[in-house]
Amino acid sequence: MENTPSRIIDLRSDTVTQPCQGMREVMARAEVGDDVNGDDPTVAYLEEKMASLLGMEAGLFVPSGTMSNAVAIRTHTQPGDEIIAEEYSHLYVYEGGGYAALSGCSIALVPGNHGLVNPEEVSNRIRKSDGSRSHFPNTSLICLENTSNRGGGTCYSLETLYEIGDIARESDCRMHLDGARLFNAVVASGNRASELVAMFDSVSVCLSKGLGAPVGSVLVGTKPFIEEAHRWRKMLGGGMRQSGILAAAGLYALDHNLDRLKDDHHHARKLAESIQGLHGLHISINTVESNMVYVQTEESADKWKQQLEEQGVLCFALGENTLRLVTHLHIDEEQVEEVVKVFKNLSRK
């Protein structure tokens, strides 16, 4: 167990991870400059490294995944455009309606199958003003999420991504990926990151989720896209000064915490297989592809959450009958066994 803050087993999210000693040391030693003036070498290196890992031209370091998505949407669209996203996507449910307030866009929601949209449904929602006597807005951006958070950490197949990419090109739409957990999708699917994003115009990757950095996301795309995104980041207040200290943590995360995501996936699988079938609990086991386990509870999820908390296990209730458990770098095999024990005891009550 690395650097676990307390005896509590915290399965609320992979965002609760804290920087380990090695990460703190590289942060303390980081060479920095004023990144608003473009002279922080550590930030520049992180941006280049993420872009090159994803086969893109350029990158932009931003404080959060939410700002990364907001900057991407603003850069790709004009006020009055429409964007397409899955009905429970993070950018629709959890980002304060930023697409509307900051970009002036409407949104067309596509129902998902465990968070994943199908190409035909996407195609059906694309609208263009031309030929509609100005009734329709212009759909100009299709946003996908991989892995899908509310879908249960599920992953897209390359085939589906290419099909949606073809639809986007044929309809003169751009494609943005909320890849907050892109590397979980890489590990779960066995595809390279560059393969999974080849059909996208921009990708946002979070360093502060399963990768274990304290802060930060990187938005990548073409050089002209990133140049324009740089201006929107500025206007949103996301230009940071000696941010090399934060970028150093991101670089450490890329060097040390990518391969180990497979451990988180293994732990999630083990949790799911052990909890499945316990009295009053149901898990759709095929959707457990990465580091999340969604548990359907016959009794109130809030009651389960409270009882688990009394036994030292923290998780989120994401609906009346849904608990979410997320594995991450502070969760080891022994803790997984402990959590299973707690579930078994509570399910017998």
Ligand SMILES: Cc1ncc(COP(=O)(O)O)c(C=O)c1O
């Ligand atoms: C899929 C997804 N996208 C974006 C974000 C936003 O990231 P942040 O909390 O850094 O703004 C999250 C946060 O959990 C997420 O799960």
